Amino acid sequence: MKIExxxxxxxxxxxxxxxxxDLLEKYLRRAxxxxxxxxxxxxxxxxxxxxxxxxxxxxxxLIEKQAVELMVDDxxxxxxxxxxxxxxxxxxxxxxxSMDPPKFAFLVPxxxxxxxxxxxxxxxxxxxxxxxxxxxxxxxxxxRSSYATAEPAQxxxxxxxxxxxxxxxxxxxxxxxxxxxxxxxxxYQIIIGEGEDDQxxxxxxxxxxxxxxxxxxxxxxLGYTYPEDSSYEKLRGRQVEFHVTVQSVKLMxxxxxxxxxxxxLGNFETLEELRKSIREQLEAENQREYDQQYxxxxxxxIIEGATIKYPPQVLEExxxxxxxxxxxxxxxxxxxxxxxxxxxxLDQEKFIEDEIKPAAVKRLQTSLVVEEIARQEKxxxxxxxxxxxxxQTMDELQQMPQFNKLRTERALRNLTNYxxxxxxxxxxxxxxxxxxxxxxxxxxxxxxxxxxPESSTAEAPAAE
Numbered sequence: 001m002k003i004e005x006x007x008x009x010x011x012x013x014x015x016x017x018x019x020x021x022d023l024l025e026k027y028l029r030r031a032x033x034x035x036x037x038x039x040x041x042x043x044x045x046x047x048x049x050x051x052x053x054x055x056x057x058x059x060x061x062l063i064e065k066q067a068v069e070l071m072v073d074d075x076x077x078x079x080x081x082x083x084x085x086x087x088x089x090x091x092x093x094x095x096x097x098s099m100d101p102p103k104f105a106f107l108v109p110x111x112x113x114x115x116x117x118x119x120x121x122x123x124x125x126x127x128x129x130x131x132x133x134x135x136x137x138x139x140x141x142x143x144r145s146s147y148a149t150a151e152p153a154q155x156x157x158x159x160x161x162x163x164x165x166x167x168x169x170x171x172x173x174x175x176x177x178x179x180x181x182x183x184x185x186x187x188y189q190i191i192i193g194e195g196e197d198d199q200x201x202x203x204x205x206x207x208x209x210x211x212x213x214x215x216x217x218x219x220x221x222l223g224y225t226y227p228e229d230s231s232y233e234k235l236r237g238r239q240v241e242f243h244v245t246v247q248s249v250k251l252m253x254x255x256x257x258x259x260x261x262x263x264x265l266g267n268f269e270t271l272e273e274l275r276k277s278i279r280e281q282l283e284a285e286n287q288r289e290y291d292q293q294y295x296x297x298x299x300x301x302i303i304e305g306a307t308i309k310y311p312p313q314v315l316e317e318x319x320x321x322x323x324x325x326x327x328x329x330x331x332x333x334x335x336x337x338x339x340x341x342x343x344x345x346l347d348q349e350k351f352i353e354d355e356i357k358p359a360a361v362k363r364l365q366t367s368l369v370v371e372e373i374a375r376q377e378k379x380x381x382x383x384x385x386x387x388x389x390x391x392q393t394m395d396e397l398q399q400m401p402q403f404n405k406l407r408t409e410r411a412l413r414n415l416t417n418y419x420x421x422x423x424x425x426x427x428x429x430x431x432x433x434x435x436x437x438x439x440x441x442x443x444x445x446x447x448x449x450x451x452x453p454e455s456s457t458a459e460a461p462a463a464e
Contacts, residue, residue: 001017001018001019001020001075001078001079001082002017002018003015003016003017003079003082003083004016004018005083005085007110008107010311010312011109011110011112011113011309011310011311012107012108012109012110012311012312013083013085013107013108013110014094014105014106014107014108015079015080015083015085015091015105015106015107015108016097016103016104016105016106017075017076017079017103017104017106018101018102018103019071019075019101019102019103020101021100021101021102023071023102024067024071024099024100024101024102027067027070027071028063028064028067029051030067030070031063031064031066031067031069031070032051032054032055032058032063032066033047033054034066034070035054035058035062035063035066036048036049036054036058039057039058041053041054041057064099068096068099068104071102071104072093072104075104076091076093076106079106080108085108085110086110086111087108087109087110087111088109088110088111088112088310088311088313088314089109089311089313089314089317090109090313091106091107091108091109092106092107093105093106094106094107109311109312109313109314110311112308112309112310112311112314112368113307113308113309113310114306114307114308114309114368114369114371114372115306115307115308116302116305116306116369116372116373116376117302117305117306117307118305119301119302119305119306119373119439120439120444122298122301122302122305122439122440123440123441123442124294124297124298124440124441125441126294126437126440126441128286128287128290128291129286129290131279131282131283131286135282136275136278136279136282139278139282140257140274140275140278141194142194143261143265143278144254144255144257144261145191145194145252145254147254147255147261147264148252148253148254148255149252149253150162150250150251150252150253151250151251151253152248152249152250152251153249153250153251155215155249156212156213156214156215156218156249157192157211157212157213157214157215157246157249158192158212159192159193159209159212160191160192160193160252161191161192161249161250161251161252162189162190162191162249162250162251162252163189163190163191163192163208163211163214163246163248163249163250164187164188164189164246164247164248164249164250165187165188165189165190165211165244165245165246165247166185166186166187166188166244166245166247167183167185167186167187167188167203167242167243167244167245168181168183168184168185168186168242168243169181169182169183169203169240169241169242169243170182170240170241171238171239171240171241172223172238172239172240172241173238173239179345182235182240187247190207190208190211191208191252192208192209192211192212193208193209194208203224203240203242204224204226207222207224207242210222210244211244211246214244214246214249215246215249216246216247216248216249217245217246217247218245218246219243219244219245219246220243220244221241221242221243221244222241222242222243222244223239223240223241223242224239224240224242225237225238225239225240226238226240257271258271259271261274262274291433291437294437294440295433295436295437298436298437298440299366299369299370299436302369302373302436303365303366303369306365306369306372308365308368308369310364310368314364315357315360315361315364318360318361318363318364319352319356319357319360321360321363322356322359322360322363323352323356326356370428370429370432373432373435373436374428374431374432377432377435379428379431379432379435381424381427381428381431385427386420386423386424386427389423389427390416390419390420390423393419393423394416394419397415397419
């Protein structure tokens with residue numbers, strides 16, 4: 001077999017394989033036997049007719065076509081071995097160049113390549129936000145609200161009341177071909193004044209105070225222009241008109257904030273113990289959210305400075321994964337993709353190109369960069385740690401009713417393999433996250449200068 005290779009710009013290898021002529025006759029006869037076993041030839045049992053008879057009855061074109069299929073099935077793996085290629089996805093037969101001698105051109109998607117650039121030079125201040133006393137008190141207020149009782153208020157709404165409304169919102173100056181309606185006749189409930197310290201209050205900060213003085217069946221129209229730094233990206237700089245219809249106003253009876261409330265919420269003897277627990281939970285949550293955002297921004301910088309190459313088939317697979325995730329999320333909301341697209345007045349092709357594909361590219365690039373960082377930083381998983389984590393997850397799954405439906409050994413084995421893969425991915429990603437955080441915050445460099453051993457699980461320094 002003669003092999004020629006040519007690397008294309010789309011990160012696929014054009015692989016040309018040329019065979020000896022004597023192989024063609026062998027495959028023609030194999031193809032004839034196969035076709036004769038599937039075709040009734042008068043006077044002969046299936047697969048027993050002579051080659052010349054088969055050729056005359058079935059026709060040389062069909063036999064040659066079948067021969068090509070058989071040759072490709074056999075030759076493609078051999079050609080990959082001889083060219084030392086490990087494809088990233090299934091290859092394709094691009095062209096039958098000739099049959100005399102047999103010569104085929106394949107397109108082989110090759111493994112992605114990543115050159116990270118000087119990612120170790122990236123530096124960003126690491127300063128997780130502190131939990132203030134006000135944050136703790138707001139959390140306590142939410143706890144009280146969740147245990148509050150409500151009764152109809154025979155008066156207009158005041159601060160602290162629970163108000164049920166129907167809300168409409170529309171863009172004041174929609175762009176051409178842009179739908180004006182943002183939400184229509186949407187039910188909503190709000191405690192007046194509860195979100196006054198929340199920058200993310202919906203639909204905007206201070207909205208609940210606009211309800212003060214309104215009673216049941218009252219209506220009010222409000223206008224608001226979103227700032228350019230609004231967290232609602234699509235509404236930045238846009239003027240929106242809101243129409244509120246009050247359905248009911250209820251007076252909230254809040255439980256007293258004391259030791260008795262703390263005892264009713266769990267293993268707390270005093271209110272101060274509850275406050276301490278809430279603070280610790282908020283600190284852990286803040287740390288988790290900050291780390292996630294911090295590392296995500298660092299990874300984005302690494303991607304920007306990296307050279308990442310992959311074949312189109314790999315991206316297509318990622319697009320399919322993203323689409324499946326979207327469909328799964330929609331199904332949890334009792335909605336299918338067609339309905340979702342109709343509600344947004346989108347066709348599927350545009351939805352994939354404008355939203356799914358960019359998300360798939362981001363996911364793919366992130367995954368490839370994380371893998372390359374793990375390789376360069378020599379980050380590996382400890383087999384004992386992985387085994388312990390998998391066992392713990394399997395023990396938890398066994399407590400679920402669905403586990404009893406795994407009635408076959410094969411189903412259990414498939415679940416175990418899936419849990420092992422997901423757990424290994426999670427642990428490796430966490431190791432890479434910790435390492436990226438240590439590098440970008442400067443801790444890794446400090447450790448190296450002090451002669452300390454590097455650790456793939458190093459923690460970034462706490463905020464001062």
